[in-house]
Amino acid sequence: MIPISYYLILSGILFSLGIIAFFVKKDLITMFMSIEIMLNSANLAFIVFSRSHLSINGQIIVFFVITLAAAEACLGLAIILLIFREMKTIKSEEINLMKG
């Protein structure tokens, strides 16, 4: 069997890459994709602990997280479309209504 720590380190690497992608990218859609990556890395850790403790509850939490991510993608993309319709841009540095 593959050691648990390999999976946990992979999950940590994916989470860090998600954070890097969130801060490097400038368009809202790709920033939104990096949030999905961070959710997935947490899911991986849940599945690994579910396997190691022989408990099915971790998989049920992952089920709920995937459902939540679908709802979140639906609403987030609606908000992005609304921003594009109002401002004609999706670059995060040009959306500065609250900058003063």
Added chain:
Amino acid sequence: MYYFIFLLLSVAAIGGVIGMIISRNQAHNALFLALSFVSLGGLYALLNASFIAAIQIIIYAGAIIVLFLFVIMIINLKKGIPPERKKWIPYLAALLGVIFLFLIVYPIISNLLFLKYQNGELRSSPLSLGHTLFSQYLYPFEITSLLIIIALVGAVVLLKRKDRK
């Protein structure tokens, strides 16, 4: 053999995310993300979670990526995102990411490196998952259905055009 599959899938998952960071085309970004999600589904299947692997591929790599691609096609920026002016922001983000990686990986290496699997077999067939979902987790399941309805209605209300008078 298991190690080889694990190495292949994890390299595909990390490579998909790195490709997403490097590429500037948004449609390519979505496809790199699909590669990463599919390989994560393979990892779930390797961990004896077959149902979760199936819905990972169906919902994430199927539904959510297609939703992203639809929005990218609707917005349809012709010349892509121009390179950003402030050059120091990627380096700062990389530094932040490395600090975060250290903060996550160092406790794992120092404490959890030799964590063992418990003996026995995990009964994770869709049947037992459904039994647990509809007995122990019945109320969270119903609340999740309410959440999805709220998200759908919210998206429709947000995107409805106000009639101009």
